[in-house]
Amino acid sequence: xxxxxxxxxxxxxxxxxxxxxxxxxxxxxxxxxxxxxxxxxxxxxxxxxxxxxxxxxxxxxxxxxxxxxxxxxxxxxxxxxxxxxxxxxxxxxxxxxxxxxxxxxxxxxxxxxxxxxxxxxxxxxxxxxxxxx
Numbered sequence: 001x002x003x004x005x006x007x008x009x010x011x012x013x014x015x016x017x018x019x020x021x022x023x024x025x026x027x028x029x030x031x032x033x034x035x036x037x038x039x040x041x042x043x044x045x046x047x048x049x050x051x052x053x054x055x056x057x058x059x060x061x062x063x064x065x066x067x068x069x070x071x072x073x074x075x076x077x078x079x080x081x082x083x084x085x086x087x088x089x090x091x092x093x094x095x096x097x098x099x100x101x102x103x104x105x106x107x108x109x110x111x112x113x114x115x116x117x118x119x120x121x122x123x124x125x126x127x128x129x130x131x132x133x
Contacts, residue, residue, distance in 0.1 A: 001019060002015050002016065002017055003015065003016040003019065003020065003097055003098070003099050003101075004016075004097070004098045004099065005079075005092075005096040005097040005098050005099075006054075006055070006077075006079075006096065006098070007055070007058075007071075007072035007074070007075050007077035007079060007096065008072070008075045008076075008077040009072065009074050009075035009077070011054070011055040011058045011072055011074050011075070012052065012054065012055035012056075012058055012059055012072045012074075012077070012079060013052070013053045013054040013055060014050060014051060014052050014053055014079065014096075015050075015051050015053055016045050016049060016050055016051075016092065016097075017049040017050075017051070018045065018046060018049040019101075019103070020043035020044075020045050020092050020094065020097070020101060020103070021043070021101075021103045022043055022044055022103075022106060023041055023042075023043050023094060023101070023103050023104060023105040023106060024041065024042055024043065024044075024105060024106065024107055024108075024109055025039045025040070025041050025105045025107070025108045025109070025124070026039055026040055026041075026042055026091075026108075026109050026110055027039045027108060027109065027110045027111050027113060027114035027115070027118075028066075028109070028110035028113055029113045030064060030066060030069070031110075032113070032114075032115060034062075034069050034078065035078060038114070038115045038117075038118040039108070039114070039115075039118070040078075040093060040095075041093075041094040041095070041105055042081065042091040042092060042093060042094060043091070043092050043094055043103075044089045044090075044091055044092075045080075045089055045090055045091075045092045046088065046089050047087060047088060047089055047090055050080070050090050050092065055072070058072055058073050058074050059071070059072065059073065059079065060072070060073035061082075065084075066083065066084055067081060067082045067083040067084040067085075068081065068082045068084075069081050070082065070090075077096060078093045078095075078096065079092075079093055079096050080092050080093060080096075081093070105124060106124065106125075107124050107125045107126070107127065107131060108120055108124055108125070108126045108127070109126075109127045109129070109130060109131060110127070110128070110129060110130070111126045111127065111128055112128040112129060
């Protein structure tokens with residue numbers, strides 16, 4: 001099954017040729033600040049199965065110590081992250097998908113920098129940093 005998504009204004013569009021099935025709630029300071037939220041739900045997607053179909057020229061890349069954040073330069077919608085340690089996959093921002101997923105998050109990561117006012121109330125595994133390989 002193919003999945004589709006894009007930005008709020010519709011300029012950037014993409015397709016994913018594999019199901020984003022490993023959903024992860026990231027609480028790192030970069031994600032929290034960039035999204036203006038307590039955490040963001042992402043899924044690793046193989047780079048060769050993630051295709052920008054429209055608006056590539058509107059994608060803005062913000063580089064930082066951990067990789068980069070990629071978003072629509074027109075409306076600011078966050079689309080995907082690129083980890084600095086690999087080009088094999090992108091971290092897809094699940095909120096940018098058009099279709100609802102059947103999968104549920106499987107863990108919380110980077111909880112060492114989670115928002116002090118946010119309490120994690122589920123029983124998913126929590127990792128202070130990145131989970132072991």
